[in-house]
Amino acid sequence: MAERFDVIVVGAGMAGNAAAYTLAKGGLKVLQIERGETPGSKNVQGAILYADAIEKIIPDFRDDAPLERHLIEQRVWVMDDASYVGTHYRSEDFNKPPYNRYTIIRVHFDQWFNKKAREAGVLTICETTVTDLLIEGGKVVGVRTDRQGGEVRADAVILADGVNSRLAVKAGFQPEIKPENVALAVKEIHFLPQETIEARFNIGEEEGVAIEMAGKISAGMMGTGFLYTNKESITLGVGCMLSDFKQQKISPYELLDRMKTHPSIAPLIAGSEMKEYAAHLIPEGGYNAIPQVYGDGWMIAGDAGQFVNGIHREGSNLAMTTGMLAAQTLVELRAADKPFSAANLAEYKKKLDDSFVMKDLKKYRRMPEIFHKNKQFFTTYPDLLSRAAQTLIRVDGVDKKTKEKEIKKSFIASRSLFGLIGDAFKFWRAVE
């Protein structure tokens, strides 16, 4: 490959496709390299698509993007072994176009997104792995691939190679990812007739429901579960910190199997046919785990840069936004005839800091550490909440004042008064 490019983008996931598309639209000559057989073939996502991020890149994406259902209802369940205490928010406002959130099947969406990038002029090569960055005099000048004679040169390289970027680690741009900064998520897709899904979730033809789950569903580990409705299938998954899996000695498969037998979940997937199983890492170290994201001739976008908002379960939108901002930086520099030096690429970090990406991650910067060190939020409190709800709801001749006293007593017996105050403070610090 003797041809030279303005920019090489590594990866054809959300970040890579957003970057490649934006660069090509900005008039740059782009090579995109993807190790999977097709874009999306290696990608795992639940998956909720946040329209806002893709809309900023392809405003008319709704015309032909493969979208499953638009979400009209959000449920949040805090679970113990037999129950959940939850909130449901459903609004007819979410049923009016343009819709804000959709379920998608990643492999279909990534292929569509990459087709858009190729139509804009990107050259995408699949089944090719970038094995190294070419670095000369401290500057990234291209990549080496696993193809014979596969060195390609470019003025800049965008690393959009996903969580645990081997290329960034190898080049010394970031340290090895720590097990306490990454979650391992497993998911299954369960197929059911469309009418069955609509009846079970009380939704119409194109409407969807998302259920986010916390509490004992993660078996005492720091983690969450999720269930999303697609057109003719249900995505069900759970993810916990890798360090917790190691400590707890429970496998992700066991956790997902246990989840499927929960009395609140089993009826929702009853009679379904499971056709797809996948496991993937999610960077959940948050703001404090974000590495250096630019240097001489290189930038990092998406999961490779730890851009995931774990508490709101947002990842793809941060990936698309960071990919877009990295690309916009290069387009602007090229228009101003400025080199892709580290000093000039600092503009990318400025754009990130000004965006919701860094603002949100900064807001929750203490969350990973606080939740990691305080497992009572995943064990004791779900139990206490469930027992409190049951005490209040059960009609058994006990007066309400006595019931309230019982509930207070159970909280204090489990955590002590100081413990409760301390936990409330910790929770507030985590989300403030």
Ligand code: FAD
């Ligand atoms: P990826 O999508 O992982 O893409 C990276 C690409 O780079 C891959 O295609 C890979 O094959 C390629 N690649 C890697 N190394 C090389 C190499 N050396 N050479 C060539 N190619 C390479 N986010 C949401 O917004 N909503 C959700 O509902 C949601 N649910 C999730 C559920 C699960 C189970 C998981 C695991 C994640 C979920 N996320 C969700 C997070 C979201 O999937 C990621 O944040 C997003 O995919 C990141 O995009 P990316 O482009 O950075 O990385």
